[in-house]
Amino acid sequence: MTKKLFIQTYGCQMNLADSEEMAAHLLSRGYSLTENLDEADLALVNTCTVRDHAEHRALSFLGRLRQWKREKDGRHILFAGCAAQRLGEKLKKTFPYLDLVSGARDIDHFADLLDKSGLFSLQHGGDLPAKGVTGYVTIMRGCDFACTYCIVPSVRGPVHCLPSKDICARAAQKAKEGFPEIMLLGQTVNAWKEEGKTFADLLNEVSALPGVQRVRFVSPHPAFITPQFLQVVENNPKIARHIHLPAQSGSTKVLQEMKRGYTREILLEKIRALKARGFAISTDLIVGFPTETQEDFEQTLTLVEEAGFSAAYCFKYSPRLGTPAAQMPLLREKVLEERLDILLNKVRGLADDAYAAHVGKEIEILMESPHKGRSSDNFWAQTKKSYTIGTIVKTVAEASDGTLLFTRD
Ligand code: SAH
Ligand code: SF4
Numbered sequence: 001m002t003k004k005l006f007i008q009t010y011g012c013q014m015n016l017a018d019s020e021e022m023a024a025h026l027l028s029r030g031y032s033l034t035e036n037l038d039e040a041d042l043a044l045v046n047t048c049t050v051r052d053h054a055e056h057r058a059l060s061f062l063g064r065l066r067q068w069k070r071e072k073d074g075r076h077i078l079f080a081g082c083a084a085q086r087l088g089e090k091l092k093k094t095f096p097y098l099d100l101v102s103g104a105r106d107i108d109h110f111a112d113l114l115d116k117s118g119l120f121s122l123q124h125g126g127d128l129p130a131k132g133v134t135g136y137v138t139i140m141r142g143c144d145f146a147c148t149y150c151i152v153p154s155v156r157g158p159v160h161c162l163p164s165k166d167i168c169a170r171a172a173q174k175a176k177e178g179f180p181e182i183m184l185l186g187q188t189v190n191a192w193k194e195e196g197k198t199f200a201d202l203l204n205e206v207s208a209l210p211g212v213q214r215v216r217f218v219s220p221h222p223a224f225i226t227p228q229f230l231q232v233v234e235n236n237p238k239i240a241r242h243i244h245l246p247a248q249s250g251s252t253k254v255l256q257e258m259k260r261g262y263t264r265e266i267l268l269e270k271i272r273a274l275k276a277r278g279f280a281i282s283t284d285l286i287v288g289f290p291t292e293t294q295e296d297f298e299q300t301l302t303l304v305e306e307a308g309f310s311a312a313y314c315f316k317y318s319p320r321l322g323t324p325a326a327q328m329p330l331l332r333e334k335v336l337e338e339r340l341d342i343l344l345n346k347v348r349g350l351a352d353d354a355y356a357a358h359v360g361k362e363i364e365i366l367m368e369s370p371h372k373g374r375s376s377d378n379f380w381a382q383t384k385k386s387y388t389i390g391t392i393v394k395t396v397a398e399a400s401d402g403t404l405l406f407t408r409d
């Protein structure tokens with residue numbers, strides 16, 4: 001009987017892609033996947049530490065695994081990812097039943113780590129089951145920015161770009177496996193470059209691969225929304241018209257203190273350029289950065305209005321040990337909560353408005369099930385007729401309920 005692997009992933013899409021990569025190594029060591037922890041022999045917990053809350057969730061899950069491990073002989077726990085990177089081997093002191101720790105930076109030699117542990121023997125296993133229409137391809141690891149609130153550079157290390165020929169081979173393979181949509185991944189994905197090539201060139205290359213119908217990418221940084229990028233997307237309809245562009249704040253002063261590398265005005269200019277090319281823009285916003293005044297906060301509120309985001313993920317500032325901002329005095333928790341509340345109220349209607357704005361317009365949806373697909377600008381749509389999964393359907397949105405568009409065909 002094959003051993004079973006259960007995976008719990010926290011954090012961003014980069015972590016999801018890393019979980020896939022780790023799973024592939026474990027599958028080739030004789031494991032098969034299960035979604036039921038009770039029948040698993042190995043629990044892989046891939047963790048996030050971007051905010052205290054994210055790390056806390058991962059650690060409390062690890063706490064619960066103590067009992068799970070006791071219930072059956074031969075069970076193992078593998079703790080991976082960004083929190084594992086931050087906390088390292090000292091985790092084994094608090095959680096002595098933990099078998100293996102593999103930090104986010106260990107991903108490139110994960111196979112060696114498994115082999116050295118002596119816990120896993122190499123036998124040929126099955127392939128990962130194909131799910132959905134999107135194939136994830138990591139194009140760069142790490143981050144060279146130093147946003148003063150952010151722990152990612154310290155857990156993921158400096159930027160390392162993968163060669164374009166490896167990226168294209170991987171994307172071509174994914175398309176062949178039946179993923180017509182390719183999602184390129186990296187913490188500052190659009191900072192990717194290699195000798196003589198920019199991210200925009202890479203987008204063109206990947207979208208020209210056989211079987212690739214649509215290309216998405218996450219997370220871009222506003223600093224790399226360049227004129228060349230804008231020109232390339234204009235001429236390439238396979239590049240999806242949605243961008244998740246984290247703004248973080250609407251106040252130039254706070255942006256400077258965060259070391260984001262742009263002002264409110266520059267950001268708004270880039271947003272206007274993207275919208276003129278048909279992009280829907282979602283964002284991340286932080287409230288309660290240590291130096292954020294009431295006036296700064298209000299600038300974030302007005303940014304939401306001016307930018308016309310299609311969605312905004314709002315976070316309370318969370319101090320991360322070792323980051324420059326963590327040394328500044330914190331605002332009172334009550335202030336953070338109030339500001340988060342106000343901002344959440346402000347962004348609540350954004351999706352409704354963005355969906356409603358599509359009514360009467362042409363859309364191109366990539367079918368994810370016979371009656372449901374996603375538009376190029378990332379809105380869900382339901383069709384009347386049934387279509388083959390993975391095909392692109394051009395139609396018109398006739399109505400919206402704020403979470404779904406209803407199409408003519
Ligand atoms: N590389 C991306 C962001 C990655 S982290 C970028 O620069 O745009 C994902 C999101 O978590 C960030 O956009 C930010 O909004 C939030 N975040 C990061 N550190 C945080 C902190 N210390 N407290 C609260 N939110 C934080
Ligand atoms: Fe963090 Fe800034 Fe790097 Fe994004 S760009 S991962 S927020 S340091």
Ligand code: F3S
Pocket residue numbers: 010011012013014015047048049050081082083152155156187
């Ligand atoms: Fe979290 Fe690591 Fe991603 S800290 S947001 S999982 S890069």
